[in-house]
Amino acid sequence: MAQERLQKILAHHGVASRRKAEELIKAGRVTVNGKVARIGQKADPLRDEILLDGKPLPPPPEPLYFLLYKPYGVITSVKDPQGRPTVMDFFRGIKQRLFPVGRLDWDSEGLVLLTNDGELAYRLTHPKFQVPRSYLVKVKGHPDPKVLKKVSEGGLPLQDGPSPKMEVKVVGRTARSTWLHLTLREGRNRVIRRTFELIGHPVRKLRRVAYGPLTLEGLRPGQLRPLTEAEIKELKKWVKLPV
Template identity: 50%
Template sequence: MERLQKILAQAGVASRRKCEELILAGKVEVNGEVVTALGTKADPANDVIKVSGKPISGENKIYIIFNKPKGVITSASDPKGRKIVTDYMKGIKERVYPIGRLDYDTEGLLLLTNDGEFANLLTHPKHHVPKTYLATVKGVPHGTSLDKLKEGVKLEDGMTAPAEVEYKDINEDGKESVISITIHEGRNRQVRRMFEAISHPVIRLKRISFGDLLLQNLKRGTYRHLTKEEIESLRQMAKAGLSKGNNTRKDT
């Protein structure tokens, strides 16, 4: 979160002082609401910011898929000096932000952009964009345990929406198993808490898809730009509120 006038200045709207004048004059909107307080903060990755009715656009719009390694912070900065996802964005001149989050100990598919409207579209709860993870868990959950995940489990912040789950691999000694789980929400550490709720804590967690976008063979710690077709597919999926590949994806 940053002060609104700083965001506007970085987007090339005007000098910071002039941006302050625009805010005081009621020319700036955040998510459809006029803002006139200079102390207002916003998140350019998730908030839709407009000046005189037009979205800010000082930079080229960038859309990136990144294979986040374990032990990296999903943030544009970290006061503790830990490695952050933008440290891997070498060659990207524009300032990009993560869309949603992956835990410090979780790896896999992460999207980054400088398009706040796009980010807000993909993360808004009502759009239910599916996200699929491979979870290596302790033990082998019985079918009845997986049924609980399919129906929704009760967490401290309420019931989860139904998930799609299936076995992917089971160690011969039965000490670990790999479960594919697709969720349609974005709560903090949700997948880990869901498996803890059925007494099979997560050992390793990797996100392999976001909507119909697959991680595939992207190497850990590397990124690529999304194609126009991929961007439009994600946009349309979020607007539709469902995944056209939800019932057909077999490679997760």
């Protein structure tokens, strides 16, 4: 078997997502042939002895894929040190290890994909693959069309760099607020909320309604379902994985 990056091997064995696997390597918890591993190192899992915390890696698990309609007030994390509800509370009957793909803020609701397929999770969240995420967002007030055009073009000054480009469509108005349909192709932390705070129209509600080809159709908050074979194949096509 050809050599692969360690974080990819760890993800394939269901130990962690590729990003979390990098943290394990940085923490010195992974060794290859008796030596502490380093970021960027490659190995052959059939020839090299790869240990995590001194123990061999588990065999690659059966891949699982679930779609969850995350309610408000739930953390998108495997665990929370403060003891708050997490998305994993909805999967207590499943023994295999799962992890959420990307983030959705505790004060947002909507579509979250959970899997143990580390390579797919990595590609879905990597900017290189430009996977679209769509949101239904309620903002305070009535943004001027010229301002919304600037939002769509991106480049507004945020603390961590320019705001990303996003497709913006007005889908409704009330006396004091505006409903928008937004589509982005990157997932920076609270970037929608920070962008609209910057232009003076803070977000009041946010719901992720689609991730790539997946939608919330047929689900209510707190409900989940496994992905169909067709959906799994479609997701893999989006990120150029073999099906």
